Amino acid sequence: MKLSEMVCGTEGRVTGMSRLAPDTRKKLMVMGVLPNTPISVVRVAPLGDPLQVRVRGVDIALRKTLAENIEVELD
Numbered sequence: 756m757k758l759s760e761m762v763c764g765t766e767g768r769v770t771g772m773s774r775l776a777p778d779t780r781k782k783l784m785v786m787g788v789l790p791n792t793p794i795s796v797v798r799v800a801p802l803g804d805p806l807q808v809r810v811r812g813v814d815i816a817l818r819k820t821l822a823e824n825i826e827v828e829l830d
Contacts, residue, residue, distance in 0.1 A: 756829070758794070759806065759822035766795040767827040774824040783825075787811040794827060 761767060769792050772780050787810045788794070797814060798807040804819040817825075 756827060757823050758796075758808070758817070758825040758827050759819050761796045761827065761829075763796050763799055765829060766793060767829045768792065769794055769825060770828050771826040772824065775821070779821065783821075786815055787813060788815070788825070793830070 756767075758767075758769075769788060769790055771790065772783065772788070775783070792810060795809045796806060797809050800806070805816040806819065806822050808815050808817055808822075
């Protein structure tokens with residue numbers, strides 16, 4: 756499933772980011788979004804964009820268009 760499809764409070768693991776542009780993927784990896792890393796959705800803005808996700812104890816705001824290209828599997 757895609758990260759953008761997860762609801763608040765759910766946890767999963769990143770399985771792939773191959774659909775992202777190389778520069779964007781590299782920036783996310785520097786922030787800790789790596790394959791097999793636990794990720795959870797903390798909050799979604801009222802209009803659905805951006806999402807607040809927690810990775811390795813750090814909260815990151817991601818645009819929905821970015822989250823649509825990150826593959827996750829639920830725990």
